[in-house]
Amino acid sequence: MPELPEVETITRQLRALVVDRTISDFESRWIRLTEPEPAEHMAARLRGRRITGVRRRGKFVLFDLDGGESLVVSLRMTGKLLYGVDDVDERYVRAEIQFADGTALRFSDTRKFGRMALVDAASLAANGKPRGAKPPLHASLGREPLARGFTVAWLGALLRKRSRAAIKPLLLDQRAIAGIGNIYAIEALWRARIHPLRSAGSLRPAEIARLHEAIRWALRKGIRLGGASPSDYVDARGRKGRMQREFQVYGRAGEPCPRCGRAIVRTVVGGRGTFHCPRCQRAP
Numbered sequence: 001m002p003e004l005p006e007v008e009t010i011t012r013q014l015r016a017l018v019v020d021r022t023i024s025d026f027e028s029r030w031i032r033l034t035e036p037e038p039a040e041h042m043a044a045r046l047r048g049r050r051i052t053g054v055r056r057r058g059k060f061v062l063f064d065l066d067g068g069e070s071l072v073v074s075l076r077m078t079g080k081l082l083y084g085v086d087d088v089d090e091r092y093v094r095a096e097i098q099f100a101d102g103t104a105l106r107f108s109d110t111r112k113f114g115r116m117a118l119v120d121a122a123s124l125a126a127n128g129k130p131r132g133a134k135p136p137l138h139a140s141l142g143r144e145p146l147a148r149g150f151t152v153a154w155l156g157a158l159l160r161k162r163s164r165a166a167i168k169p170l171l172l173d174q175r176a177i178a179g180i181g182n183i184y185a186i187e188a189l190w191r192a193r194i195h196p197l198r199s200a201g202s203l204r205p206a207e208i209a210r211l212h213e214a215i216r217w218a219l220r221k222g223i224r225l226g227g228a229s230p231s232d233y234v235d236a237r238g239r240k241g242r243m244q245r246e247f248q249v250y251g252r253a254g255e256p257c258p259r260c261g262r263a264i265v266r267t268v269v270g271g272r273g274t275f276h277c278p279r280c281q282r283a284p
């Protein structure tokens with residue numbers, strides 16, 4: 001499932017590939033993709049519009065259009081935005097954005113959980129948070145972990161406010177911090193030497209500082225390596241990331257902890273497969 005580093009990788013690539021291109025048509029092949037807006041209606045709004053920018057917010061890709069609206073894409077489990085990729089499996093192409101120059105951006109999605117919505121600038125607001133009535137996709141998102149505002153003090157305040165929550169599910173809560181998913185939460189908690197089931201309120205100041213550093217370390221490493229492809233993630237050019245080669249604990253049950261040598265353990269926390277070192281990350 002694409003997380004912040006994967007979506008950031010795609011966003012940076014698409015910024016170089018589709019900005020300044022004018023949309024000539026939009027075709028959806030999956031009825032629920034644009035729900036509740038009919039695809040033909042969205043196509044009519046997209047035709048003739050120029051892409052002025054591509055941004056990431058949490059795990060969403062935002063295509064800014066001239067006229068002030070943005071096309072918001074949620075990749076969810078298996079969504080892929082592919083540009084200039086020849087060997088695309090047609091069975092999984094759910095939508096195509098055609099450009100006036102004859103090129104196209106295709107949305108492939110095996111599991112069909114991905115969604116698209118065309119929203120106005122006001123519903124995104126300056127910091128990316130939607131205002132007003134229930135937005136179509138863009139539920140209220142928390143702070144960006146790589147932004148300047150994500151400080152140790154801010155993280156400490158969040159952990160105090162949500163003191164009874166287990167730390168790992170809290171890291172995955174997009175309303176608290178936007179963009180962290182299962183893989184990067186697991187890698188960050190290992191680096192910070194914090195057990196996934198510790199309560200947020202039990203973390204000491206030194207642990208909060210370590211967690212803050214570890215979150216950014218894991219995410220930046222993911223971006224540097226073009227994202228993680230433990231299963232089917234590919235970037236906008238159809239290429240796999242390299243982060244999966246560098247996992248310290250994710251998917252490594254039974255293998256020695258890179259820090260202490262103890263065997264990595266797999267558990268389930270909040271319904272998600274979780275990996276940790278029982279020596280470095282002491283149970284609460």
Ligand SMILES: [Zn+2]
Pocket residue numbers: 257258259260261262277278279280281
């Ligand atoms: Zn260890």
